[in-house]
Amino acid sequence: MRADAITPDLRFLLLPLPGFAMLPFGGFLDKLRFTGDEEDYSRQRYCTWTILGQEAGQVESSSGAAVRVEVTPANIRFRDYDYLVLFGGRSASATEALAPTYRRLLRDAAAQGVKLVTIDNACFLLAACGLLAGHKVAVHWRHEQEFRASYPRIPVVSEQLYCIDGNRISCAGGLAAIDLVVELLARGCGRTRALKGLADMLVDETRSSQHQLKSREATGSGMGPVDRAIALMRLWMASDRSIEQLAAGVDISRRQLDRRFRASHGVTASAYWAEMRLRHVQWRLLNSSHSLALIADEIGVTDTSYLAKIVRKRFGVTPAALRKEAVRHPEE
Incomplete structure (x- = not known):
């Protein structure tokens, strides 16, 4: 349910790729929900989010749980959004192989000024589509050597939860997706709204991009x-x-x-x-x-x-x- 009386500060397109990991997707989405409205009403007022898919229907996660697609590229205007967030899955090579299917969508979004955000192995897809040239990227530690070998010209920032590099933003995945979305919300909606709901999510505090995992x-x-x-x-x-x-x-x-x-x-x-x-x-x-x-x-x-x-x-x-x-x- 959207409340149109208030112009949102930020507008997100969420693109779960086939076999996406549910943990970062759920954390990212629920943090948007808390910031989007007063109390726990879940209306999309201060920020909005829409689930994008290559085609209508559902996208299945790596756990088998599915998410319903709300819009397809045929019925949206990318310039109406601030961020396009791609959620990858456990297999980097399978995500990378999606390039022929998603290349046009991603290039259209980039051409219309949308900031492209990759979560987990979605960075492999962006790299395969030629959309990370000239940008640094944060990669999950398990896949860092794989990424370096596949894309030696793209600088990898080691030991970082996320990397904000202009209109290309990357996140290693997992619970770091919450840390990233808090930072993005703080920049667009203010720190107070960005932190709203963390206690409800049983999160003590957000971590910086440089946080070292114990x-x-x-x-x-x-x-x-x-x-x-x-x-x-x-x-x-x-x-x-x-x-x-x-x-x-x-x-x-x-x-x-x-x-x-x-x-x-x-x-x-x-x-x-x-x-x-x-x-x-x-x-x-x-x-x-x-x-x-x-x-x-x-x-x-x-x-x-x-x-x-x-x-x-x-x-x-x-x-x-x-x-x-x-x-x-x-x-x-």
Whole structure:
């Protein structure tokens, strides 16, 4: 129900892509609802939102729950909106493959001055459509190396929840979508309205784009040398940096670093890093259609035959067999 007596400060088009993640979508939408009206009335007064779809009907999320499409590109004017927010899903390659279907829609929106916002893996779609050139992007940490390998000319801001770069805005996903929408609402509706309803959502406070996730390591209070080393391992996954450089990066010797890793993880720092890279390869093989050569680039390996050999040694099957098994049992 819209209340037309008040001209809204902001107007949002929400575009859930097939297989979108429900968590960021629900958080983003509910925060709009609280800001949109007084009390908890849910009218669209101070901001408005409309669910856009490529075609009429419903869009199914990754959990199977569906959202009803309210408008299609054929019956809207993009210039009547301030933001077009794309919600991606768990598979970056599947989202990227939507480019031929969504390219015209997205380019029309951009041409009419709408700010394009990507949540989660929707940034892969925008990049595939050529709409991130000249802009920085925030990517979910799990997909950062994948994005860097696929789009090396697009700068990735590491360890950020979201990035506002002119008329291109990106968010890593999850609950960070709430932090982003609060910031967008604060800029358009004022801080008071932007913060309205957070207590109802049981959110203590919003986080800045630079917020560091404690749950990434979850090994106790504070960031000790091992925690910081693991963070650097993820950041340097595609590099040829040595364990000595890693130890120097956390201000201890290699011997001390290995001793700490053995105490906390039962292996040396080198072994931990090698396993991290192989787990990344496994996850990418199971969740994308990208070539082994591209995945190899993401972990700094130039010889794909060598990568295939160590994958087989670690997981007992070849990369092709691993991927085939994932296709055979997609729900497992």
